[in-house]
Amino acid sequence: MDTPTPRLEIRDLVRRFDGRAVVDHVSLTIAPGNVTCLLGPSGCGKSTTLRMIAGVEMQDEGTIHVDGNLVCDTVFRIPPERRNIGLMFQDFALFPHLSVGDNVAFGLKGDRAAKRKRAGALLERVGLSHFIDEFPHQLSGGEQQRVALARALAPQPRIMLMDEPFSGLDNRLRDGIRDETLALLKEEGASVLLVTHEPEEAMRMADEIALMRDGQIVQRGAPYNIYNAPADKAAVAFFSDVNVLRGKVEGALTDTPFGVFLAPGVPDGAEVDIVFRPQHVNIDFDRNGRGPHPTEIAGTPARGVVQRARFLGSESLVEFRMEFDGGIIRASVPDVFLPAAGTPMWLSVRRNRCFVFQAAD
Ligand SMILES: Nc1ncnc2c1ncn2[C@@H]1O[C@H](COP(=O)(O)OP(=O)(O)OP(=O)(O)O)[C@@H](O)[C@H]1O
Ligand SMILES: [Mg+2]
Numbered sequence: 001m002d003t004p005t006p007r008l009e010i011r012d013l014v015r016r017f018d019g020r021a022v023v024d025h026v027s028l029t030i031a032p033g034n035v036t037c038l039l040g041p042s043g044c045g046k047s048t049t050l051r052m053i054a055g056v057e058m059q060d061e062g063t064i065h066v067d068g069n070l071v072c073d074t075v076f077r078i079p080p081e082r083r084n085i086g087l088m089f090q091d092f093a094l095f096p097h098l099s100v101g102d103n104v105a106f107g108l109k110g111d112r113a114a115k116r117k118r119a120g121a122l123l124e125r126v127g128l129s130h131f132i133d134e135f136p137h138q139l140s141g142g143e144q145q146r147v148a149l150a151r152a153l154a155p156q157p158r159i160m161l162m163d164e165p166f167s168g169l170d171n172r173l174r175d176g177i178r179d180e181t182l183a184l185l186k187e188e189g190a191s192v193l194l195v196t197h198e199p200e201e202a203m204r205m206a207d208e209i210a211l212m213r214d215g216q217i218v219q220r221g222a223p224y225n226i227y228n229a230p231a232d233k234a235a236v237a238f239f240s241d242v243n244v245l246r247g248k249v250e251g252a253l254t255d256t257p258f259g260v261f262l263a264p265g266v267p268d269g270a271e272v273d274i275v276f277r278p279q280h281v282n283i284d285f286d287r288n289g290r291g292p293h294p295t296e297i298a299g300t301p302a303r304g305v306v307q308r309a310r311f312l313g314s315e316s317l318v319e320f321r322m323e324f325d326g327g328i329i330r331a332s333v334p335d336v337f338l339p340a341a342g343t344p345m346w347l348s349v350r351r352n353r354c355f356v357f358q359a360a361d
Helices: 046-054 100-105 112-125 141-153 171-188 199-205 223-228 233-239
Strands: 008-017 020-030 035-039 061-066 069-072 085-089 159-163 191-196 208-213 216-221 243-250 253-256 259-262 271-276 281-285 302-311 315-322 328-334 344-349 355-358
Touching (some): 035 199, 046 191, 085 141, 100 112, 216 233, 315 344
Antiparallel strands (some): 208 216, 243 253
């Protein structure tokens, strides 16, 4: 089957400020009705990318297509208001002098009754129809956010660009609004590019995540794949706390206190980082100086001494000082597990959850 024409396709977008490429050949496609999250640390170029797609900022190189039609290259440019792209930015100001209903109807064409009907329907959908004749200052932050969403969706944009739209909300409110927003976006059939620097938000919202760093997209894929097949050490660390072991490679293998790991394609003598998450560390009790037997799945156990243990609610985080090198390894354990400091224990790591990368430094 042919793949459908992407709703949005950007190719090799570049934006330079003072000679520095802050967006550096970014390419991305979004299928109709899909949600893609542009995820990356502060300053990596997410908002700049979004602004170029919106048309409020001009790229130095590259093209933007919507439904296969050219929207913008370095010569031709459809103005922002004619791109049929909805925008919702972090500082989504509502118009203070317009009622909630008129805010939502603002971008709509047609007679007053039809506009009010569409505004009413969207407000109903976000649970705020009773506020239609109120003014923005009479609403809470979360309610204003929902009005802004209704306003952005009112003209039925084919594409919604959202830049950290939930960052002003407190945690509990945010989860609800995120889920509601996602449901509404899916209902309206909009393709969404959502910018965030929070991995959890991206995992929650995205059909696909594009991981961005230093102006470039370093990895793209479904949340599950990005989390479980990360491109490099930083990609692992961006999603969770990590443990890192250094090893030296001999014959495409590296021998560590936790057993031998494969290091395919890494030349002899080079160093590798073996990276694993705290939730993939197994803990066993010490039996007169002995630990569990090595297994294929868990590898070889190594002994460490509890430094401290903290209860975090759904899990406990235990820090060990390892006997083999004096380094720290963190393990997270579901529920309550709070061994006393100084307790010797044996750690092993789920070998199929370890990532081996050639050391960069
Ligand atoms: N108009 C401008 N002039 C000069 N530099 C700029 C301009 N706009 C952005 N930059 C720089 O480009 C880089 C990327 O900025 P951008 O706003 O795209 O980052 P971001 O990924 O959205 O970060 P954040 O998560 O903090 O919002 C930053 O280093 C920023 O200082
Ligand atoms: Mg930004």
